[in-house]
Every structure is written in C-alpha cells, then in structure tokens.
Amino acid sequence: MMQRLDTQSADFEAALARLTESQEGLDDSVAETVADIIADVAQRGDSALLEYTQRFDALEVASAVELEVPRERQQAALERIDPAHRAALEAAAQRVRSYHEHQRQESWQYHDEAGNLLGQKITPLQRAGIYVPGGKASYPSSVLMNAMPAKVAGVAEIIMVVPAPGGELNDLVLAAACIAGVDRVFTIGGAQAVAALAYGTQTVPAVDKIVGPGNIYVATAKRQVFGRVGIDMVAGPSEILVIADGSTDPDWVAMDLFSQAEHDENAQSLLLCPDADYIDAVQASIKRLLPGMSRAEIITASLEARGALIKTRDLADAVALSNRLAPEHLELSVADPQALLPAVEHAGAIFMGAYTSEALGDYCAGPNHVLPTSRSARFSSPLGVYDFQKRSSIIMCSEQGVQELGAVASVLARGESLEAHARSAEYRLKTGASD
Numbered sequence: 001m002m003q004r005l006d007t008q009s010a011d012f013e014a015a016l017a018r019l020t021e022s023q024e025g026l027d028d029s030v031a032e033t034v035a036d037i038i039a040d041v042a043q044r045g046d047s048a049l050l051e052y053t054q055r056f057d058a059l060e061v062a063s064a065v066e067l068e069v070p071r072e073r074q075q076a077a078l079e080r081i082d083p084a085h086r087a088a089l090e091a092a093a094q095r096v097r098s099y100h101e102h103q104r105q106e107s108w109q110y111h112d113e114a115g116n117l118l119g120q121k122i123t124p125l126q127r128a129g130i131y132v133p134g135g136k137a138s139y140p141s142s143v144l145m146n147a148m149p150a151k152v153a154g155v156a157e158i159i160m161v162v163p164a165p166g167g168e169l170n171d172l173v174l175a176a177a178c179i180a181g182v183d184r185v186f187t188i189g190g191a192q193a194v195a196a197l198a199y200g201t202q203t204v205p206a207v208d209k210i211v212g213p214g215n216i217y218v219a220t221a222k223r224q225v226f227g228r229v230g231i232d233m234v235a236g237p238s239e240i241l242v243i244a245d246g247s248t249d250p251d252w253v254a255m256d257l258f259s260q261a262e263h264d265e266n267a268q269s270l271l272l273c274p275d276a277d278y279i280d281a282v283q284a285s286i287k288r289l290l291p292g293m294s295r296a297e298i299i300t301a302s303l304e305a306r307g308a309l310i311k312t313r314d315l316a317d318a319v320a321l322s323n324r325l326a327p328e329h330l331e332l333s334v335a336d337p338q339a340l341l342p343a344v345e346h347a348g349a350i351f352m353g354a355y356t357s358e359a360l361g362d363y364c365a366g367p368n369h370v371l372p373t374s375r376s377a378r379f380s381s382p383l384g385v386y387d388f389q390k391r392s393s394i395i396m397c398s399e400q401g402v403q404e405l406g407a408v409a410s411v412l413a414r415g416e417s418l419e420a421h422a423r424s425a426e427y428r429l430k431t432g433a434s435d
Helices: 012-020 028-044 046-057 071-080 083-101 140-153 171-180 190-199 216-225 250-261 276-292 296-306 315-325 337-343 358-363 401-415 419-426
Strands: 003-006 108-111 117-124 127-131 157-161 184-186 209-211 239-244 268-273 308-311 329-333 349-352 389-396
Touching (some): 028 046, 046 190, 083 140, 190 209, 190 216, 250 276, 250 329, 276 296, 329 358
Parallel strands (some): 003 308, 157 184, 239 329, 268 308
16 A cells, blocks of 8 residues: 655665655646636625635625624534533643743844844734635634634734535634634635635725635635735645654554545655564554544545655664655654754654654644645744734934944945945934035
8 A cells, every 4th residue: 555665775766756746736727717716806805705605615695794703603603512622622722822822022122332222023913814724624723723823922803714615614613713712704715715815805804914724726825915915834735754663553653644644635644664574563554444444535545645654774864864855744753752853954843752643733732733844844834923923123323323334334335336325324424425
C-alpha cells in the first residue's frame, strides 16, 4: 500500500521528488472562475452574493440580511449541544487563549545617546474575517484556532463566514463561535465569501485580514485578494512526518499517520525511521487497522498516492530529511525528543515524545493548528496573535540628535540623486542649507 523507500538507495532522490511533487497547483480555470466571482461581488455586492449562495450552496433567501446568524441562535446552539461537547469546547478555548496570551506583544520605546526617541507601537487590527469550512465536515476547532488569537490581540470585531449547504449549520460550529466571542456570523462560503470580506457588501463588512482554511476556490480567492486585505497563508493539503526510533507502539504511529491521511486524498503521511524491523511492524499495523476506519477509502487513497515509510541511516539522517521537507506537523516519536529538537530547523508544529499525538495539537493542547504547509514552514509560522497586530515604527529626533542623523541622511540622499530628501534633512541642521 504505502511506498517503502530508503535514503541510501541510488534512486531515492528521484522517488522523493515524485512523492513530494505538489498535488494541488493553481488551475487556470479555477483562477479564472474565482476572478470572475470576486469582480462580480465587488461590483454588485449583496445581489451577487445571494446568487452565488443559491447556486453553490442551494441556499435561497430573500435578502442578504437573512444570511447573518443572529447571536440568539448561536447562544441557543451552545445551550443545545451535549454537555460533554460544551465542556470540551470550553476547555479547549481556555487552553488556546492561555497559550496565545504568551504571544501578545506590547509597544516599546527608548532614547539613544543623542536623545532621539525610537520605538514601536503595537496596534490590533480593527476587523478580522475568519473562514470556517463547511460541507463535507464541520470544524468547531477551526473557529477557536482562528478567533481566539484575534481576541487576545484585541481585534475590535471578528466576522465569521461559514458555508451552510441547504441551510444546514452545525451546532458545534455555532457554539464555538459563541464561546470564542465572534461578533458576527454569515452563512456564506467559497470565493464569494472571501470577496465579500475583502470588498464588503451592503450587508457584509469589509475586513482588514482574512484567515482560515478552505478548498482550492477559497485558497485561490485569498491569493487573489491579497494586497487589498491581508491573509494568513495559502494552505495546501495536510501533512504529517513522524520520526521514530522504534520505541513507540507501532499502532500509535499507524493511527497518527491515518490522522492526516483521513483529511483528503492529497494529504501526506510520512514515517522516517532507521529500524527496518520497526517499519515492518508499523506497516503491519496499518494493514490491520485500516479496514476498521470510517474514512478508510480516503486514507487508502492518500497513503497510496503520497504516503511513504522511509528507512534512514540514523536519526540524524531522519532530521536532515525532515528539514528538507519542512513538514506542517512533525512528530518526534523517540525516547529523547529533546536531544533531537536543536537540530530541527523547519516545521510548523513539533510534537515531542510518544505520548504527544498530532491530534492533541489540532484540538486542545493550546498552540494554533493553522500551520504552514507545502514546505512554507521554511519561512512561515503558525497563526498567532502577531498575525492580528500591526507594528508602527516611532521616530522623534531631538534638536541635538538631528544634527548627526540629518547630516548622514543628506549624504545618502544626494548619493541617490534625491535632492528634496537631502534638503528636507539639511533644513533642520544648525548650518541649514540655503534656498
């Protein structure tokens, strides 16, 4: 079922290239369709939004106002859900909030030796939009992970969009919105929802930044509206890479690989291990456990197309390969994960030790589950409070300080043939330039 590879094999690099080739590139037809939808919503507002919601979600309403979910309905969903679900959502929300409070940045200032004041002013975004997937599955965890850091950052208003095919809304999603303190919820999805958040309509307010995962149409729309609004990232298929030393129950590792494979057929699950016998044991666990999985068909397709069991020379070789792949989720399922941690350079989230399954990070550990994919962990980070705060530089020169800074600026400006820049600085010097 899953490919067996060996980093010491002559054909390993070619096999790895085939395995990691992007499965979800930018389709020209998708890009054109999305561009048309965005332009239409930007021009016609609510009218276009209503038409696309009817066409794609089979949800017909007389007015865009009916697309908004009243706060009372959210509260009713919170009261209606199973008490165990409510307790779990509240516990997860508390942990997510607590973790993200450590990320909050504060403004700072200092004076240099010449008395110039320098610093940075931290300001939260005024309005953020969060996209929560709907349709095949409902993700209340995505509500918490996207909304809680925004709340901690101090965002004034959070607008949530979630598709409701046929008018069906998941109570857990609404309950999570209530717990997280989402201000307004609209039952819209797809590229049209992204366009509404970016440009605003008569009913849906424009936001400053759009965050949250979605299908290829949502991802493409986020890419296209970037610049008019900020975005968190353009997410690709889910990924997990497990580095194992053979000390973890092979059933545990098999299920961890399943946990990402069950997302969709393009998800990627990789095991790196120097012990061939242990790889055999994990493979046997996969074969035995897979038939009993409710999403066995999706898992099978994912593992066959993009999964692999890879024998490495040693654990150092495994970490080096992991750094090349920069996985979204990295599990260090080894006896001493702290020993490997310093060598890890690129990963969205790192799960340390046999007891730490990736699923804990998805729901309740505290760190955010919105993570960089497709090797973007080389330069990107998990969603966090810092994504909802802006940084403004502060500069205030003293009369003494400008004498030095102005002279330096004058020389550099004239070196760039920008006379107005130079004279602007020179006017403030005690030997000021003449007109």
